Amino acid sequence: MAIEKSLLNGSTTMLILKLLEDKDMYGYQMIEELSKKSDDTFALKAGTLYPLLHNLEQQGMVCSYDDNADCARVRKYYNITKKGKGLLADKKAEWQTYSSAVNRVLQGGATLAEAY
Amino acid sequence: MQKHTKTKQYLDAICNQIRCKKIHGEIYEEIENHINDQKEAFKSQGIDDETATLKAIEQMGDPIMVGTELDRTHRPKPEWSIIGLTFLLLLTGIFIRIFTSPQDFNGLELFYRQLIFTIVGIGLMALCYYIDFTFIGKYPKTIFLLLVGLIIFLMAISRPINGRYIYASYLLLLFPTSFAGTVYSMRNKGYPGIILCGLFFAVSFAISIIIPSITSSLLLALCCLVVLTMAILKNWFRVKTLYALLLVYLPMAVSLFMIFSSGIVWKRITLAFSPFIDPMGAGYMATRTKQLLSGAKFIGQGTLPENFQQLSPVQILPGINNDFLLTYIIHRFGWFTFMIVVALLSVFIIRAFVLCTKQKSILGLFVSTAATLTIAIQTVFYVLTNLGFQLFAPLSLPFISQSSSYLLINMCLIGILLSVFRTGYFIKDKEGSKKSTTNSFVKFEDGKLIIDFHTH
Structure with missing residues (x-):
């Protein structure tokens, strides 16, 4: 199922940081992983990913290095920084508040109905 | 040959939007790598080379928008x-x-x-x-x-x-x-x-x-x-x-x-x-x-x-x-x-x-x-x-x-x-990234042609 774009945008940063928390990755790998982990729900466009990654790098949330670890091509790997982990924690908390609020509202009808 | 020009056109379109010339090389390399990865993935699904390239480029999104976004990030900032x-x-x-x-x-x-x-x-x-x-x-x-x-x-x-x-x-x-x-x-x-x-x-x-x-x-x-x-x-x-x-x-x-x-x-x-x-x-x-x-x-x-x-x-x-x-x-x-x-x-x-x-x-x-x-x-x-x-x-x-x-x-x-x-x-x-890319056994460095039999 494809999710509406605006909902995805705000949380993309969080998802990318979460991916990088597990291991260092290059751009293409992130898109693959994200799509695999979310059962193709999140089909992130590369055109969205790279500006976002470069932005995060400039803010010091991630840093990059070149490596040719698993193939002949040199790839630009990204690694999450301490600052980035902090941001991830903030984003997670923010997301949890948001999603539980949404859930409460959605279930709110049900609880009200039960009350009657 | 056509696949090459298409990719090149796409990358040029991105870089044209980025005013800071110094970053061009790096972005070019990173996104080119991405397109190649995507292309290989499509090809492994049985799609022919040219269609795979076109599809990979399409997956990337509008080059002008990508370029503009990247330009915003990589604008030289006076300290x-x-x-x-x-x-x-x-x-x-x-x-x-x-x-x-x-x-x-x-x-x-x-x-x-x-x-x-x-x-x-x-x-x-x-x-x-x-x-x-x-x-x-x-x-x-x-x-x-x-x-x-x-x-x-x-x-x-x-x-x-x-x-x-x-x-x-x-x-x-x-x-x-x-x-x-x-x-x-x-x-x-x-x-x-x-x-x-x-x-x-x-x-x-x-x-x-x-x-x-x-x-x-x-x-x-x-x-x-x-x-x-x-x-x-x-x-x-x-x-x-x-x-x-x-x-x-x-x-x-x-x-x-x-x-x-x-x-x-x-x-x-x-x-x-x-x-x-x-x-x-x-x-x-x-x-x-x-x-x-x-x-x-x-x-x-x-x-x-x-x-x-x-x-x-x-x-x-x-x-x-x-x-x-x-x-x-x-x-x-x-x-x-x-x-x-x-x-x-x-x-x-x-x-x-x-x-x-x-x-x-x-x-x-x-x-x-x-x-x-x-x-x-x-x-x-x-x-x-x-x-x-x-x-x-x-x-x-x-x-x-x-x-x-x-x-x-x-x-x-x-x-x-x-x-x-x-x-x-x-x-x-x-120099560094270039050196590690050359995995071939023939290298050209500092005006010398080096043939290295140790690499595979």
């Missing part, structure tokens, strides 16, 4: 904190000049002089700011030879004043930054690279001894040592760190031992700690400095030493406009002025060092560290001498003291520093 602090320090210098016009001298003339040199200095700073600092890493030998040539030329046409080639001595402060470029150019050159760096240093050091400016020699040695040590610790020469450090520090220890065993240094050190043992001779200046300071107040004019009541400070301590400006303002206005000036300079230096550590490119790191150290060491030496610890003669208090030509040199250094901080984030140390 306003350093620019602001520089101007604040220059203003402080001019401000102090307005308030300190000793009666014995023409204060107004000194003020105009400072004003003119400040304006010329700002011009030089702007010039160095807009010249791309990477030329320091590209032509280190040319820069070094030009600098040496210029110094020798100045020594040839000018007469030494008090036994020193004054005009040539100012340029010595550019050697550390030039040295940073030299070290950068010795990447992967092994022990010979380190020895070559040592030779470059030795030449500049010898010149500073001939001039002679012992303070500059010391400054030069400290800056070069720090940059070289940093390079070794970053494995810049691709050698064993311990051996490389020994190669640098052993000769240094030996020369230090020889200098100390001569005895002259000990005499100077003793004198620096207790100038009162020779108050009318070698310890004269330090004794007077300490006497002036002992009568200083926190705010307001201090008292003059007992035997000098009839004299003005400038008669007691020559050089209050240039070499001992801090001592003078402490005496004249109180310690709080000293605190303001030192606080401003400290903030400037600490901020600059913090920015140095954030540099991604090694060239940016070396160059900015060398330039910042040059300014920091001048400041420390100046403050120490002005507080009465006179192991070495002061050079200048950056941006503040009336030492016109030093001001110009320091402004050039600030220009270079700002240039690093503006675009340093984008410079990639190309």
